Amino acid sequence: MTTAPSKQATYKQRYEQDDDGLRFQELTYTGNFVGMEPVTDGILGDKMMKSRAKSGVLEKVAKDDVLRDQFTIDELNDLNNYLAWNIWDVLVMRATEGVSGMIPRQEYEILAFMHEFYRWPEILRMTTDEVGGGQGIMDIGATARREIGTKVNAVHDWAIGAVGFGMGRCGLLALEAIGPDDYVEESNEILKFMQRILWGKRQDGYLLNSQDRYRCRIHEADFLDGIVAQVEPFEPNSPQHQKFTRFNAAAELLSFLDHYDCRLGLGDTGPYELPDGRLLILRDLFVNEEVFHWSDVCDDEKLPHCYTLALVVDPQLMGLQEIRVNDISTTFTRPKNYIESIVGGVVFAREKWNTPMGEVYPIKIDDLEEHLTRVQNATLKLYAKTARMCRRDLIWNGQYVYYVDMILPHLRLAGTYEKACQDYDFWEIDQRVANYYYDITKRGFAQETVPSKIFSGAGYLPFSDNADPRRSKYRWL
Known part of the structure; x- marks a missing residue:
C-alpha cells in the first residue's frame, strides 16, 4: 500500500496487563454495588468487576470446574453481577437500536426474556443428557474453532446466560412474577450450559470476550x-x-x-x-x-x-x-x-x-x-x-427469534432440536408468557420499567445467602 499512515497505532498497549483501556462512553454502572465506586465500561470495568467477586468463577477456570454440575451461591451471584455489567457495557453504546419504527422490539424482547427463563432449563438439561453430559456441550462449543458461518458464536453463546438467565430473571423480578430466591436450580442449568459452551469454544479458561480485553480469537x-x-x-x-x-x-x-x-x-x-x-x-x-x-x-x-x-x-x-x-x-x-x-x-x-x-x-x-x-x-x-403484518404477529415473530434462535445452533449440533419440538413443545408459548402479552404495555413496563432495570443493573437482584441451589419456585402465591 502506498497510503501513508495518519498517526501511530497504539492499540497493542491495550493488551498490556497494567493498561486500563480507553473509555468508549462517559456513563458509569452501579448495579448491586450501591455505595461503592461506580464501574466504568471496557477493560477497567472488567477489572473492577473481577475484583469485587467473592469466588473465582470470573477468573480463568479449569475444565474440572466447568464439568461440575452446580455453581455455588457465590458463583451464581458473581455471574449474575458480571453479566449485568456486561449487558450494560455492550448495550448502552447502542441503546437506541432497541427502538424500531416497524417492529415492536422492546415488547417482543421482554416477552422472549421471560419465556426463555421459564422454558429453556428443561430443554438445556435434556440436551446435556443427550450428548453425554458437560463434555458433550463443551465439544459443541469447540466446533466453532474450525468453522465459519456458524451460529455457535459470541452473541448466541453469551445470550444463553446474559439474556435467558440475566434479562429473563430481571424481567420476571420487575413484573413481581418471581422472587430473588426462586428458580435457583433452573438458573444453574442455564448458566452451566453457557459456561460449558463458551469454555469449549475459547479453550483458554475465559468465558467472555470482555474477560480477555475484548478479544474473540477462537479459530485454529x-x-x-x-x-x-x-x-x-x-x-x-x-x-x-x-x-x-x-x-x-x-x-x-x-x-x-x-x-x-x-x-x-x-x-x-x-x-x-x-x-x-x-x-x-x-x-x-x-x-x-x-x-x-x-x-x-x-x-x-x-x-x-x-x-x-x-x-x-x-x-x-x-x-x-x-x-x-x-x-x-x-x-x-x-x-x-x-x-x-x-x-x-x-x-x-x-x-x-x-x-x-x-x-x-x-x-x-x-x-x-x-x-x-x-x-x-x-x-x-x-x-x-x-x-403487512399486524402488531401481534410482529411481536410473537420477534419473540421466536430470541427464544428459538438463541439456542437453536446448539440444539442442532446436539441433534436435539426435533426432540425439543416434539417432546417439549419448543414452539408453543407458555401460558404465563401468553398472559404477560397483555401486561407488558401497562404502566410503561416494556418501554420504561424493564429498560431502566436492565440498563442501570438495579433489576439483577442477587440470590440471598440462604438460597437453596436445589430450589425451584414450587408455588404460586
Missing part, C-alpha cells in the same frame, strides 16, 4: 491460514474496496431484518494479528435462516444461509487506539470508523447451516454484484412482507 491457526490465503488486497476507496464494503453493508442490513432487527444475524470474531501487522476480522452475516417462515423471500432469491466476510484492517492507516470485539459479536474501534482502513477482503458462502466446511466456497469481489442484487431484492421483499 491452520484454519485461519486457509482463509487468509484467499484474501484479495485492494487500496482504500478503490473500486474493489467500494464493492466489498457496499456488499458488507447490504448483507448486514438483511441479516438484521431477517432476525427482526437484532444482532443474532451477525457474528464477528477476532481481531487476529496477521504476520504483516494488519488485523483480520471474520464476520458472519446470516441472511437466510430457514427456521423462520418469513425467510421464504430469501429462498426466492436463492440466498445462502450465511455470507462470511474476511476483513483486513490496517491499524496504522487509521491510527488504531483500541479495538473491541464485544460479546454481542460486534466490532467497535477508536477511532470509530474502520471501514475506510479495510485494505483487503474475501467473501465466502455457506449454503445451509450444516453445509460441510469443504463445500463452503469463496466469491470473487468482482462477482459480488450478482449477490448484492439478490440481497437487495430479498431485503425489499422482506420489508414489504413485514409491513
Whole structure:
C-alpha cells in the first residue's frame, strides 16, 4: 500500500496487563454495588468487576470446574453481577437500536426474556443428557474453532446466560412474577450450559470476550491460514474496496431484518494479528435462516444461509487506539470508523447451516454484484412482507427469534432440536408468557420499567445467602 499512515497505532498497549483501556462512553454502572465506586465500561470495568467477586468463577477456570454440575451461591451471584455489567457495557453504546419504527422490539424482547427463563432449563438439561453430559456441550462449543458461518458464536453463546438467565430473571423480578430466591436450580442449568459452551469454544479458561480485553480469537491457526490465503488486497476507496464494503453493508442490513432487527444475524470474531501487522476480522452475516417462515423471500432469491466476510484492517492507516470485539459479536474501534482502513477482503458462502466446511466456497469481489442484487431484492421483499403484518404477529415473530434462535445452533449440533419440538413443545408459548402479552404495555413496563432495570443493573437482584441451589419456585402465591 502506498497510503501513508495518519498517526501511530497504539492499540497493542491495550493488551498490556497494567493498561486500563480507553473509555468508549462517559456513563458509569452501579448495579448491586450501591455505595461503592461506580464501574466504568471496557477493560477497567472488567477489572473492577473481577475484583469485587467473592469466588473465582470470573477468573480463568479449569475444565474440572466447568464439568461440575452446580455453581455455588457465590458463583451464581458473581455471574449474575458480571453479566449485568456486561449487558450494560455492550448495550448502552447502542441503546437506541432497541427502538424500531416497524417492529415492536422492546415488547417482543421482554416477552422472549421471560419465556426463555421459564422454558429453556428443561430443554438445556435434556440436551446435556443427550450428548453425554458437560463434555458433550463443551465439544459443541469447540466446533466453532474450525468453522465459519456458524451460529455457535459470541452473541448466541453469551445470550444463553446474559439474556435467558440475566434479562429473563430481571424481567420476571420487575413484573413481581418471581422472587430473588426462586428458580435457583433452573438458573444453574442455564448458566452451566453457557459456561460449558463458551469454555469449549475459547479453550483458554475465559468465558467472555470482555474477560480477555475484548478479544474473540477462537479459530485454529491452520484454519485461519486457509482463509487468509484467499484474501484479495485492494487500496482504500478503490473500486474493489467500494464493492466489498457496499456488499458488507447490504448483507448486514438483511441479516438484521431477517432476525427482526437484532444482532443474532451477525457474528464477528477476532481481531487476529496477521504476520504483516494488519488485523483480520471474520464476520458472519446470516441472511437466510430457514427456521423462520418469513425467510421464504430469501429462498426466492436463492440466498445462502450465511455470507462470511474476511476483513483486513490496517491499524496504522487509521491510527488504531483500541479495538473491541464485544460479546454481542460486534466490532467497535477508536477511532470509530474502520471501514475506510479495510485494505483487503474475501467473501465466502455457506449454503445451509450444516453445509460441510469443504463445500463452503469463496466469491470473487468482482462477482459480488450478482449477490448484492439478490440481497437487495430479498431485503425489499422482506420489508414489504413485514409491513403487512399486524402488531401481534410482529411481536410473537420477534419473540421466536430470541427464544428459538438463541439456542437453536446448539440444539442442532446436539441433534436435539426435533426432540425439543416434539417432546417439549419448543414452539408453543407458555401460558404465563401468553398472559404477560397483555401486561407488558401497562404502566410503561416494556418501554420504561424493564429498560431502566436492565440498563442501570438495579433489576439483577442477587440470590440471598440462604438460597437453596436445589430450589425451584414450587408455588404460586
